Amino acid sequence: MKSSLLPSVALMCLFSAVQPTLGADAPAPGAAPAPGATPGATPGAPAPRRGGGPPGPPATPADLAAIAKLNDLPPYATGLTDGDYSTGPNYTPAPEQTPRDGVPKGKVIQFTMDSTESKFYPTANGMPFQRAVAVYIPPGYVPGTPAPCIMAADQYGLKGNQLPTILDNMLADHRLPAMIAIMVNPGPGGERSIEYDTVSTKYDDFFETEVLPRAEKEANVTVTKDPDGRMTYGGSSGGAVAFTMAWFHPELYHRVLTYSGTYVNLKNGPDAPHGAWEYNEHFIPDNPAKPLRVWLEVAERDNGAATSAAGFRNWILANQNMAAVLKAKGYHYQLVFAKNAGHTDSKAIAQTLPSALEWVWRGYRPVTK
Secondary structure, three states: OOEEEEEOOOOEOOOOOOOOOOOOOOOOOOOOOOOOOOOOOOOOOOOOOOOOOOOOOEOOHHHHHHHHHHHHOOEOOOOOOOEEEEEOOOOOOOHHHOOOOOOOOOEEEEEEEEHHHOOOOOOEOOEOOEEEEEEEEOOOOOOOOEEOEEEEEOOOOOHHHHHHHHHHHHHHOOOOOOOEEEEEOOOOOOHHHHHHOOOOOHHHHHHHHHHHHHHHHHHOOEEOOOHHHEEEEEEOHHHHHHHHHHHHOOOOOOEEEEEOOOOOOOOOEOOEOOHHHHHHHHHOOOOOOOOOEEEEEEEEEOOOOOEOHHHOOOHHHHHHHHHHHHHHOOOEEEEEEEEEEEOOOHHHHHHHHHHHHHHHOOOOOOOOO
């Protein structure tokens, strides 16, 4: 249970996981890569098939026609309203990712949690393990002050100090509120999919009762209890759990940001026969709208791009359908289709993350007594 202090920026609560597994797809290149993982997508290469099981039936003409419409979406840019957009095929890293002289820097605290102390996930494949956690503290934070927070899966943005640098610069420019980030790894191997792809409240309950209190203690920070000041963030299966946390507990989280979200059928059960595909198929259209603000990205060469919607394993159609049902129910949402990009593509993230954060946090007002 080691604790260490590293230089960094901003105050956000991020939980994250990095190990790709059977039943789960790989984390974003912005996250710390798992052993043996291949970060990024190879231009021109088909998206890798992950998750085990058959790839599903080939895409029908109707499926391909629906996907083709994404190429005609208007270009994505900062400051846009709700709607569907496209970016690419060429990419340039956002300037907010470059450290700037004269900008106050936050810090990152890192520690580990022993699985044997967890009542939710005590083992992975029957073996105990250690879970790495990182907490970003914004510059100038006063201990005891409730702050907004980002809960991020797969330690998105920790590698290369990407997210702390973005936060430092955007905080200095007064484009985001000072916030905490808590970044948490999942368990090893197939444990990642168990934690992230299961459509239930379990991971949310784990984070709130075990990770968050420990992170607040280790970093000497206080996360706001205002759901409007809490965002979940992730890519791939981490994106699925980010949405799951907010969907099942809108009293805790109102803001969601996902890249190549795994809104497909990887983990299913009686309450979700088609796994996370149920969000677009039944959960969102069949329930009253919740106070969520949702930003989605999916890529041209994303996982399952050549498979049919009938197989519930096409990431493009899953995210496209998510956007459609969110729009129909009156949610604030944006969908960005990344041309010439693959699953959780690092170049798409590098170009769009600052503007995505700015849109997701639009309208935030801190609770005053």
